[in-house]
Amino acid sequence: MSDRTTDPVPRRLTEWEQRTEVPLFAASLLFLLGYAVRVLSPHGSEPWRDIALALVAATWSAFVVDYGVRLRLSGQGRRFARTHWLDTLVLLLPLLRPLRVVRVYSAVQKRREQPRLSLYARVIVYAGLTSVLLGFSAALAVYQQEHGAPGASIRTFGDAVWWACATLTTVGYGDAVPVTPVGRLIAALLMACGLALLGAVTGSFSSWLLQVFSREDEKGPPASG
Template sequence: MSARTPPPPALTRWERRTEVPLLAASLVFLAGYAVRVLAPYDAQPWHDIALVLVGVTWLLFIADYAVRIRLSGLGHRFVRVHWLDTLVLLLPLLRPLRLIKVYTAIQKRRDEPRLSLYARVMSYAGLTSLLLGLSASLAVYHQEHDAPGASIRTFGDAVWWACATLTTVGYGDAVPVTPWGRVVAAFLMACGLALLGAVTGSFSSWLIQVFRREDEKEPPASG
């Protein structure tokens, strides 16, 4: 089965039923990771509780991935065809990138979309940017705050860095110095460019559509 072949009905039903619960599990994972990163070292039992939440939700992601491999009928090719799902499984902090599938699953349960195409793109990109920025801030702070020569010492520094990176501003006052911090930065830069392009393109198309409608409503000028 090629990448363009429609998925089996069983896989489609499974994804529709699990996307929203998995989104909730993603938020639980993010909350657990945040506690692990931000809570003081002696904050017990919160560290243990957070570790359990992170482990349990990750096991849910692995179980979902295994079920979808079986239902897809692709076998080992599933890893290549569904590369985003594979990447998200390995790096759960990137699960906000799957929000578009969650939104699609919700909309398929309705007769008509509640938002226009342009509004959907902008709302998806905005929510994805927010969650990715938070995830990147946590990951970079975790790697950088105690590294020698680091300029990102507090979580506030990490949030400021994530905002500057996502918006492609890049002030340069806070930059990662560790290898893994720079890996996170590279991912965030790529995602920031893609999301910014999606938002600006959709907003421009929406404005053109509005102006075209206004021109059509105006009566022709009399000679």
């Protein structure tokens, strides 16, 4: 009897993920839009705040349904949460859904059967798109927590965007810092993501340079006339 942990991914699960990855990415953008309207619109600006809340609830419900379907199709039971820890984390914290961008790209390529980008281009595109979406999400979340807190230095959404840029790039000027516990937790997560994305881009660029120089070395010096 074979060990279930070594079984390949069920075909039905693979097909489901390929069909739903792009629509769910669109749903994640709608979730982000609804959350942004909810956070940035002033109190009393109805019915926009209610519409935004309904949009957030509807898209998150779609994420829950997708997670439940994939849990059942996987046949892994409780082990699914451990083997698909990123999916579980994204379900609990939907603002982290930009981290799944690379799976969206893979689903599109398999569906259209178009030539893939080079590895270096894929890493840079993934890191760039993830940084923008993740930075915007973090700025919204921190602004929601900080702008009304006593002694806060992040008072406007512009302050939050500046803070997110400084944190993602690991610059950390220190002129705008979270003071609430939730804000600092968001900052810690964004720091970790920023280091990972920066390391991915730097490593990919360095590897590309090494490959270019290696090719030049293999060509050897030009022959003398």
